[in-house]
Amino acid sequence: MFKFILRRLLLLIPILLGLSFLLFVWVRALPGGPATALLGERATPERIAEVNRLYGFDQPVLEQYLRYLSRIIRFDFGQSITLRRDVTEEMLRRFPATIELSAAAMVFAVGVGVPLGFVAAKRERTWVDNGAVIASLVGVSVPVFFLAQILKMVFAERLGWLPSIGRLEPVRELQAHTNFNLIDSLIEFDRGAFVDTVKHLLLPGLALGTIPLAIIARITRASVMEVLNEDYVRTARAKGMSRRVVNRRHVLRNALLPIVTVVGLQTGLLLSGAVLTERVFAWGGIGGLIGGAVLDKDYPVIQGGVMFIAVVFVLVNLVVDVLYAVIDPRIRVH
Amino acid sequence: MATVQEHLQSLMGARAVESTGSSLGREAFRRLRANRIAVIGASIMLFFVVVAILAPWLAPHDPRVNTWFDQIRPASIPGPSGDHWFGLDESGRDELSRIIFGARSSLVIGIVSLAIGAVFGLLLGVLAGGLGGRIDALIMRVTDVLLAVPSLLLALSVAAVMGQSRTAVMVAVAVPNVPLFARLLRSSMLAERQKDYVSAAVSVGIPRRRLVLGHILPNSVGPMIVQGTLALATAVIDAAALSFLGLGSADPTVPEWGRMLANAQKYTNVAPHLAIFPGVVIMITALGFNLFGEALREALDPKLRR
Numbered sequence: 001m002f003k004f005i006l007r008r009l010l011l012l013i014p015i016l017l018g019l020s021f022l023l024f025v026w027v028r029a030l031p032g033g034p035a036t037a038l039l040g041e042r043a044t045p046e047r048i049a050e051v052n053r054l055y056g057f058d059q060p061v062l063e064q065y066l067r068y069l070s071r072i073i074r075f076d077f078g079q080s081i082t083l084r085r086d087v088t089e090e091m092l093r094r095f096p097a098t099i100e101l102s103a104a105a106m107v108f109a110v111g112v113g114v115p116l117g118f119v120a121a122k123r124e125r126t127w128v129d130n131g132a133v134i135a136s137l138v139g140v141s142v143p144v145f146f147l148a149q150i151l152k153m154v155f156a157e158r159l160g161w162l163p164s165i166g167r168l169e170p171v172r173e174l175q176a177h178t179n180f181n182l183i184d185s186l187i188e189f190d191r192g193a194f195v196d197t198v199k200h201l202l203l204p205g206l207a208l209g210t211i212p213l214a215i216i217a218r219i220t221r222a223s224v225m226e227v228l229n230e231d232y233v234r235t236a237r238a239k240g241m242s243r244r245v246v247n248r249r250h251v252l253r254n255a256l257l258p259i260v261t262v263v264g265l266q267t268g269l270l271l272s273g274a275v276l277t278e279r280v281f282a283w284g285g286i287g288g289l290i291g292g293a294v295l296d297k298d299y300p301v302i303q304g305g306v307m308f309i310a311v312v313f314v315l316v317n318l319v320v321d322v323l324y325a326v327i328d329p330r331i332r333v334h
Numbered sequence: 335m336a337t338v339q340e341h342l343q344s345l346m347g348a349r350a351v352e353s354t355g356s357s358l359g360r361e362a363f364r365r366l367r368a369n370r371i372a373v374i375g376a377s378i379m380l381f382f383v384v385v386a387i388l389a390p391w392l393a394p395h396d397p398r399v400n401t402w403f404d405q406i407r408p409a410s411i412p413g414p415s416g417d418h419w420f421g422l423d424e425s426g427r428d429e430l431s432r433i434i435f436g437a438r439s440s441l442v443i444g445i446v447s448l449a450i451g452a453v454f455g456l457l458l459g460v461l462a463g464g465l466g467g468r469i470d471a472l473i474m475r476v477t478d479v480l481l482a483v484p485s486l487l488l489a490l491s492v493a494a495v496m497g498q499s500r501t502a503v504m505v506a507v508a509v510p511n512v513p514l515f516a517r518l519l520r521s522s523m524l525a526e527r528q529k530d531y532v533s534a535a536v537s538v539g540i541p542r543r544r545l546v547l548g549h550i551l552p553n554s555v556g557p558m559i560v561q562g563t564l565a566l567a568t569a570v571i572d573a574a575a576l577s578f579l580g581l582g583s584a585d586p587t588v589p590e591w592g593r594m595l596a597n598a599q600k601y602t603n604v605a606p607h608l609a610i611f612p613g614v615v616i617m618i619t620a621l622g623f624n625l626f627g628e629a630l631r632e633a634l635d636p637k638l639r640r
Contacts, residue, residue, distance in 0.1 A: 014475065014479075015478060015479050015482045018475070018476065018478075018479035019479050019482065019483065022479065022480075023491065026491075026492065026495055027495050137621065137624060137625060137628070138617075138621060140624060141567065141571075141617050141618075141620040141621035141624050142617050142620075143571045143574055143575065143578075143595075143613065143616050143617065143620070144575075145574075145575060145578050145592075145595065146595060146609070146612075146613030146616065146617065149595065149598070149599060149602070149609050149613065150609065150610070150613065152602070153602045153606060153609065157602055157603055268484035268485070269484065271484050271487065272484040272485065272486035272487050273486075275486065275487065275490065275579070276575055276578065276579070279579070280599070290487070290490070291579050293494070294490060294493075294494045294579045294580055294581060295579070295580040297494065297497070299494070299495070302490070302491055302494050303491070305487075306483055306487055306488070306490075306491045309483065309484065309487055310482045310483045313482060313483070313484060314482050
C-alpha cells in the first residue's frame, strides 16, 4: 500500500512537468507572443519591447523554460499582476475557503444524492424513481452559475433569508488560525461567528453541490439496481435476514465502489464549479481568484491556479484509489 | 466489414458467407423512436438548431439595435410584454431577439469545438489504438496530463491566453474533448482488436493500414457518437461559462447567452427576467443533448438489446 501511494505521488512529477510545458508553449505559440497577450489592445512596439525585457521574453526559449521550470519546482508562480502579491502565498491563504465550500457542497451532494439514488433503485419504475431520474437529468443540465444566481436572487435578495455574498458579515471579526472559518470560530468559542459562517455557506454550497448530487444519485441508482439482482442478495433475504441488515451489509457495501469513483471524479467538477460559484457569491477562495484573473489577464494567477488545482485533483483521485482497497478487500493496489 | 466478406467470398465461394446486414444501426434507430426520452431530446435539439439557423427570420426585432433606449431607466427595465415577449435588456434591446441570435453563437461554438475535439481526438486515438507500442504510451501520457486538469479550468487557461474572441472559446472548449475522445476511441479499438473478424482479416492477409482504418476504426466509433452528443451539452454550458467570466466574443453587441447572464447580475433586483430567460434557455438546450445522448447510449448498448 505504501509503495502504491509513493508511486502515485511520483507520478505527479511527470504530470506537472508536462502541464507546465504545455502552458509554457501555449503562451508562446500564439501570434505576437506573451507580451501581446499581456498588453492586449495597448500593445505598441515600444511597450512590447519593454515587457519582453522586463519578463525575460527576449531570452532564448530553452533558457526561458529552464528558468520557468526551476521556479515551478519551488512552487514559485511569481507575482500576481493585479494584486501585486505572491501567487503561491495568495492561493494558500485562500485555499481553506475553497475547501470549506467544496466540502459543504460535497456533504450536501452525497448526503442527499446517495439516499435519493438508493430509494429510486428500491422503487424501480414508480413515480419516486421516475422523479429521481428526471431530476438528475435536469440537474446535470443546469449551468452552475445560473443556479447560483437564481438562488442568490431568490433567497438572499428577494426573501432576505440568507446573506448574498462573502463568508462572514463584514462587521464580524474572527481571529484567523486556520482560515477555515468553521474551525476558527470553534477555536474561538464564537457561536455567533459559527452560525454566521454556516448561513453564508448554505447558498453557495447548495449551488455547487446540485450537479454532483444529480450525478451521484444517478450512479447510485444504477449501481444499487445491479446489486439488487445479485444472487447473494436473494440468498441473504431467503435466509431471513432483516431488510435493514441486507440493505446495509450487502446492497450498499457492494454498490459503494462505483459511487466512490464518481464522488472522486466530481471533485474536478467542484473545483471548476467553484470558479463560477465563488464569482457569483464573492467568495474569497481560489476559484474566485482564478475567475477574476481571466479578465485581468493575470497569467501568473491562472497558471499557478491551474497547476495547484491539478495537484489537488490528482491527490483526491489517489485518495479514492486507496479508499477502493478499504471498501473492497478483493482489490489489491499495486 | 464488406471487405473481409469479399476476401472470404473470393477464398471460399459466395455461398459460404452470408451477409447479416448492419442490423445494429437499424435496430438502434427503431429503439430510439420507441423511447420517449430520445424523442423529447431530439425534438429539443431540432428546435434549437432550427431557431439558430432561422434566427434572422424568427427574431421579432434587431438584436443589436437599442431602439427602446428611452424606455430604460436604471431602476426600471421593462419586463415581458405583448411587443417584447421576454422584455428588454439593460440597453433597450429586445431580449427574445437576443436569445434567438444567441442560439447561433452557441450552435456554431458547439459544432466547431466538437469538430476540433473529435478530429484531434480521432487522430490521436487511431494512432494510439492502431499503432500501439511507444506511440501509444506517449499519447496516453499526454492525455494523462490533460485529464489531470478539470475540463472547464483547462478550457479557461487555454482561452485566457488567446484573449476575448469567439475562436478562443471554440478552441478552449475543444481542448478538453481531445483526450476524452482519444481515450475512448483507443479503448474501443483495443477491444475490437480481440474480435474474431480481425483475426480473420489478418489471416487472409489484409494490410495493417487497411485493417485499422477500414475494419477496426468503423466498428469502434459507436461510443464516440454518444460521447459527441453529450459533449455538445457540455460545449453549450462551458461556452456560456467562459463568456460568463468575460471571455467570448470581443464584440459586445454579439448576443451570447453566458454574457447576457453575466450582465444580468447587476440588475437582478429590477429585472430578474434578464437572468431567468438566458439561463433557462442554456439549461433546456443542454438538457436536450443530454437526454438524446443518454437514450443513444442505451440504444447502442448491445447488452440492452432484446
